[in-house]
Amino acid sequence: MNFISNQYRRTRAAVGLTSTLLGGFGMAYRAGAFGDEVPRKKLTPYIQKFCQKMANSFGVTVVQVEPVPQVHGLWASNHVSWLDIPVVGSVAPAFFLSKAEIAQWPIFGRLARAAGTLFIQRGSGDAGDVSRQIADFLQNGSSVVFFPEATTTDGKQIKKIYGKLLKAAIDTDLPICPMVIAYVNQDGKLSDEAAYYGERTMVQSLKAVADTKGITAYVLPLVPIYPDGRDQRELTEILQQAMQDGLARLHSRVLSTPQIAQTAQNTQMA
Numbered sequence: 330m331n332f333i334s335n336q337y338r339r340t341r342a343a344v345g346l347t348s349t350l351l352g353g354f355g356m357a358y359r360a361g362a363f364g365d366e367v368p369r370k371k372l373t374p375y376i377q378k379f380c381q382k383m384a385n386s387f388g389v390t391v392v393q394v395e396p397v398p399q400v401h402g403l404w405a406s407n408h409v410s411w412l413d414i415p416v417v418g419s420v421a422p423a424f425f426l427s428k429a430e431i432a433q434w435p436i437f438g439r440l441a442r443a444a445g446t447l448f449i450q451r452g453s454g455d456a457g458d459v460s461r462q463i464a465d466f467l468q469n470g471s472s473v474v475f476f477p478e479a480t481t482t483d484g485k486q487i488k489k490i491y492g493k494l495l496k497a498a499i500d501t502d503l504p505i506c507p508m509v510i511a512y513v514n515q516d517g518k519l520s521d522e523a524a525y526y527g528e529r530t531m532v533q534s535l536k537a538v539a540d541t542k543g544i545t546a547y548v549l550p551l552v553p554i555y556p557d558g559r560d561q562r563e564l565t566e567i568l569q570q571a572m573q574d575g576l577a578r579l580h581s582r583v584l585s586t587p588q589i590a591q592t593a594q595n596t597q598m599a
Contacts, residue, residue: 370470372445373422380418384546387412387538389512389523391419394549394582401472402504402553403463403497407572408476409484409510410525411534416510416546423474423506424466447473463497472506473497477568481526484512484519487572492565499561504553505568509575515543517585549579 384391389412397420404423406413414425427441429448442448447466449459463473477490487509498505512523522537523544529537538544551571556564 376424376445377419377422380415383415384412384419387544388542389416389538389544389546391416391546391548393420394547394579397421397508397548397550398506398553400504400506400553401467401470402506403467403495403501404472404474404506404508405477405490405568405572406474406508407484407487407510407576408478408481409512410481410523410538411531412512412523412525412538412546413476413510416548417474417508420548421472421474421506421508423472426463426473426475445471447471457493457496460494460496460500463494464500467497467501467503477572481524483521483524483526484510487569487576490565490569490572492561492568495561495564495568499556499559499564502556504555505564506553507551507568507572507575509549509551509572509579511547511549511576511579511583513545513547513583514541517583519580519584520544545583547579547583549575549582551575 381391399422401422404417404421406417406421417423418425424445424447425441426449427446432442432446432448447463449462463475466473475494477492477494478488479491480488482488495505512520514520514522520541522541523546525531525534554564554567554571559567
């Protein structure tokens with residue numbers, strides 16, 4: 330019986346994803362996103378709607394624990410899963426970063442270009458050069474989101490964050506807008522199925538999400554952090570503490586038992 334229900338959910342997810350991708354092309358045409366100049370401000374509501382549908386196609390419900398302010402700045406989120414992209418994209422008015430070669434992919438590359446994705450020319454991989462490119466995007470009015478942990482986690486804690494890209498906020502004097510995400514199952518516990526970490530392959534992760542009913546992605550926006558003359562090291566420390574405290578607070582609000590939330594908080598502080 331589980332095999333049949335799993336196959337049904339996988340099929341439903343595949344159909345939903347295909348429908349969402351086709352709908353994404355339709356939204357992109359309506360927004361005029363395939364022209365020479367991408368109208369970024371006009372794109373934002375379309376991108377949020379598309380990302381919402383993308384999350385829903387995998388049976389994931391996105392809930393804003395508090396309303397996410399539509400603020401222009403450098404957005405930062407903890408990184409638990411590939412699901413973070415549709416989840417963050419459905420609530421934050423920010424564009425994503427991507428390696429330049431993805432722009433050449435047949436389907437996803439075309440959609441990514443239409444969605445105003447900011448393609449980074451990495452070259453030698455110098456973080457300073459990437460930061461300068463982000464600063465240019467910010468100055469041109471495009472908010473940007475990145476994942477400062479630089480890797481995915483099991484969602485129980487915030488790993489060490491890397492603050493080199495925060496220089497873009499310093500150079501533009503725009504706020505750093507942090508948020509935290511928690512994926513919760515029907516039992517009110519952190520959903521390990523939603524997390525994409527360790528030795529898990531993408532195929533295994535996709536199947537795990539498709540096979541699991543009732544995953545909720547809770548999003549909590551945190552207080553914006555303004556540069557105010559601080560250097561990169563200071564902002565990194567402030568952001569690290571803010572995200573750790575924010576994740577513990579989010580767990581205490583959305584997990585079913587205080588013991589689970591306390592365990593997560595203790596893990597963060599260790």
